[in-house]
Amino acid sequence: xxLVKKNIVANFVGNIWYAIINLAFIPLFVKxxxxxxxxxxxxxxxxxxLFVLLxxxxxxxxxxxxxxxxxxxxxxxETSDLVHSLELIYWGMAVLIGIAVVTxxxxxxQHWVKASQLSAKxxxxxxxxxxxxxVLQWPSSFYTGGLTGLQRQVLIxxxxxxxxxxxxxxxxLILWLIAPTIKAFFLWQxxxxxxxxGLLRFFLWRCLTHTxxxxxxxxxxxxxxxxxxxxxxxxxFLGTILSQIDKIVxxxxxxxxxxxxxxxxxxxxxSLYRLIGPVFFAVYPRFIQLVSLADQDGLKKFYHKxxxxxxxxxxxxxxxxxxxxYQIMLIWTQDVLTANKTYLLVSILIxxxxxxxxxNIPYALQLAYGWTxxxxxxxxxxxxxxxPMILWMTHKYGAVGGASTWLxxxxxxxxxxxxxxxxxxxxxxxxxxxxxxxALPLFASLVIAxxxxxxxxxxxxxxxxxxxxxxxxxxxxxxAAMITTTTxxxxxxxxxxxxxxxxxx
Numbered sequence: 109x110x111l112v113k114k115n116i117v118a119n120f121v122g123n124i125w126y127a128i129i130n131l132a133f134i135p136l137f138v139k140x141x142x143x144x145x146x147x148x149x150x151x152x153x154x155x156x157x158l159f160v161l162l163x164x165x166x167x168x169x170x171x172x173x174x175x176x177x178x179x180x181x182x183x184x185x186e187t188s189d190l191v192h193s194l195e196l197i198y199w200g201m202a203v204l205i206g207i208a209v210v211t212x213x214x215x216x217x218q219h220w221v222k223a224s225q226l227s228a229k230x231x232x233x234x235x236x237x238x239x240x241x242x243v244l245q246w247p248s249s250f251y252t253g254g255l256t257g258l259q260r261q262v263l264i265x266x267x268x269x270x271x272x273x274x275x276x277x278x279x280x281l282i283l284w285l286i287a288p289t290i291k292a293f294f295l296w297q298x299x300x301x302x303x304x305x306g307l308l309r310f311f312l313w314r315c316l317t318h319t320x321x322x323x324x325x326x327x328x329x330x331x332x333x334x335x336x337x338x339x340x341x342x343x344x345f346l347g348t349i350l351s352q353i354d355k356i357v358x359x360x361x362x363x364x365x366x367x368x369x370x371x372x373x374x375x376x377x378x379s380l381y382r383l384i385g386p387v388f389f390a391v392y393p394r395f396i397q398l399v400s401l402a403d404q405d406g407l408k409k410f411y412h413k414x415x416x417x418x419x420x421x422x423x424x425x426x427x428x429x430x431x432x433x434y435q436i437m438l439i440w441t442q443d444v445l446t447a448n449k450t451y452l453l454v455s456i457l458i459x460x461x462x463x464x465x466x467x468n469i470p471y472a473l474q475l476a477y478g479w480t481x482x483x484x485x486x487x488x489x490x491x492x493x494x495x496p497m498i499l500w501m502t503h504k505y506g507a508v509g510g511a512s513t514w515l516x517x518x519x520x521x522x523x524x525x526x527x528x529x530x531x532x533x534x535x536x537x538x539x540x541x542x543x544x545x546x547a548l549p550l551f552a553s554l555v556i557a558x559x560x561x562x563x564x565x566x567x568x569x570x571x572x573x574x575x576x577x578x579x580x581x582x583x584x585x586x587x588a589a590m591i592t593t594t595t596x597x598x599x600x601x602x603x604x605x606x607x608x609x610x611x612x613x
Contacts, residue, residue, distance in 0.1 A: 115261040119386025122265025126272045127382040133276040134375060135441050137293070140283040143368040143446075144225050145290040147359075150371030152238050152294070154355045159205050159246060166194050167253035168340045168475075169333050172396075174257025184317040191254060191316065192323035193330060195309075198250045202243045209239030220360060230290070237294040244301030251308035256389055258315050267307050275300045339480030346487030350494060350517060354510040357502050366449075370507045373450040376429065376436070377457035383421045384465040387414065388472055395476035408534055415469045415545040416592040423549050424584040426462035427557040428577060430455045432564075435573050456511040463518035466546060470529055477533060486525055490517055549588035556584035 138146050173190060213235035217228045255264050279296050286292060355374070359367050391414045398407040429436060434451035441447060474482060494517055501509030530538035560580030564573075589595040 111259060113390075115259065116386055116390040118262040118265045119389055120383075122268045123382035123386050125269045127379045129272045129276045130375070131379060131440065133280060134372065136280055137283070138368075138372075138441070140280075140288045141290055141293065142225065144364045147364040147368035147371065148226075148231065148234055148290055149293070150355070150368060150374075151359060152241075152297075153371070154352055154359065155209065155238065155242065156245070159242065166198060167249045168344070169253075169336055170194055170250060171253040171257040172336065172475075173333060174254050185319045185321060185323075186329065188316055188319050188323040189326045190329045190333075191312070193325045193327075195247075195250065196325055198247050202246045205246060206239045206243035209242060210236050213239065226290070226364075234290050234294060237291060237298065241294055241297040241301050244298060244305055248301075248305045248308050251305065251312045254312045255308065255315065257393075258312075259393065260311070260315055261389065263311055263315075264308075267304070267311070271300060271304045271307075274303075336478060336480070339484060343480050343483045343487060346484065346491055350487060350490055351514075353491075353495060353498055354502070354514055357498055358507060358510045361502055362507060366507060369446065369449040370453060370510070372437075372441070372446065373453035373457055373511070376433075376440075376450075376454050377461045380422065380426060380429075380458065380461045380465060383425065384418070384468055387418050387421065388468045391469065392472040392475065395472055399476045404534075408537060411469070411473060411534060411537070412540060412545055413594045414472075415466075415541060416549070416594045418466060418469050419546055419549040420585070420588045420592060420595050422462050422465045423553040424557070424581060424588050426458050426465075427550075427553040428560075428581045428584060429458045431557050431561045432577050433458070435577065439570050439573060453507055453511045456508065456515055460511075460515035460518045463515075463522050467518070467521050467525060470526060470541075473533060474529065479533070482525070482529060482532075486521065486528075490520065544593060548591045552587040552591045553584045556580065556587050560584075 134146075137149065141149075170191065174187070213232050216235055217232035252264055255261070275296075278300070279293055282292050282296050283289075355371070358370055362370065391410070394410060395407070398410060433454040434447055437450050437454060438444065438447040441450075471483065474480070494513060497516070498510060498513040501513055503509075505512070526538060526541060530536075530541070557580060560576075560583075564576045564580070589599055
């Protein structure tokens with residue numbers, strides 16, 4: 109198995125396991141803490157996403173530089189110095205994040221969070237604990253970026269699986285046996301932040317080639333990477349704002365209970381990234397190699413192969429969740445009220461997330477060329493248009509309006525970004541992307557899921573609902589795979605090899 113395939117498999121295993129653990133424990137968290145307290149967990153998740161703004165493109169930069177330097181001879185000392193220099197900056201930003209959250213916690217508790225059951229004092233204390241937890245968890249993305257650039261994704265996912273399991277199980281045991289409080293939950297997050305970040309840091313430095321001289325901070329190394337880092341910082345800043353603005357507005361305008369429902373729906377929709385991320389992080393280094401070799405034919409083939417693979421992964425599951433959102437939420441939460449409050453939000457958010465996922469491979473191609481200006485300009489225009497729209501739609505339609513803006517945003521990306529990207533990169537490939545890479549698997553998924561929705565109606569037991577939805581999804585997955593050229597050829601080859609092995613035996 110080549111390195112790209114091995115990394116894809118490792119990423120899938122890690123991400124799917126993380127999604128299973130996350131989705132399995134959320135209903136238990138709601139049961140022990142209540143929806144309102146879970147809303148505070150939603151605020152914590154939003155803060156984590158927002159503080160990516162202060163990353164300044166460093167985690168993406170360290171990935172790119174580790175990949176570049178790892179194949180260059182005589183660069184061991186430069187690599188160690190660069191990691192040390194960026195590490196000091198990252199930890200400095202982590203401390204500033206913690207200070208900001210702790211300082212602003214009284215204002216947030218009094219004037220931002222709207223709670224009816226939790227006291228302002230409890231919310232303020234919880235926010236302060238969140239601040240310390242963010243300090244310890246935030247640098248993990250830097251160390252993950254370094255290990256990704258070194259192609260150690262099997263190691264990364266091994267740590268991810270262990271930490272996710274320990275985090276979920278430990279939190280439930282603490283809430284069950286010690287104290288079912290939101291403060292106890294976040295104190296455990298502090299412990300897990302220390303363990304996770306500590307392990308990632310240890311293994312990153314262990315994977316670097318030993319140098320005679322001790323690593324030192326070098327400003328000159330930072331000068332050489334500032335352009336790409338600045339571009340990534342701008343893209344990350346605007347992208348994070350765009351992806352989190354709905355949550356920021358809704359956390360202010362909605363009750364904490366309704367915001368908790370929204371975050372439950374968002375948790376389901378965002379779990380789709382557990383399928384998207386593994387492909388992106390595995391194909392991105394290969395794109396860089398092909399661009400460096402100026403292999404246009406190989407790049408075209410690998411680009412369409414990756415895009416079709418992404419479509420087959422994302423579109424069948426997204427259409428199934430969108431069409432069976434009520435049944436899925438009812439099975440997951442075992443609560444009719446929660447299912448009624450969230451199913452429409454889930455359908456809207458999952459459609460937007462699916463479109464966003466399809467854009468990840470074209471985005472990886474842009475980064476491989478070092479072209480960050482398109483994403484930066486697109487996000488800037490989107491933010492100018494989106495903020496007034498989300499304020500109006502949230503005010504007029506509430507949570508559904510906020511969710512709809514995420515879908516509208518990604519429809520715009522789907523239409524305009526691909527057009528402008530292919531005017532500069534891989535000319536004449538735009539039509540093939542829209543038709544073979546996306547339209548065909550989308551058509552197959554919609555037809556099968558739509559027929560299944562018509563056939564499976566009314567009330568049924570949880571077991572029957574799970575069986576029916578699973579079977580329809582598998583048929584949609586096979587249909588999407590067979591209608592695309594790349595995955596169809598792979599399936600035919602796989603079946604032929606299996607048949608040959610059976611005959612040989």
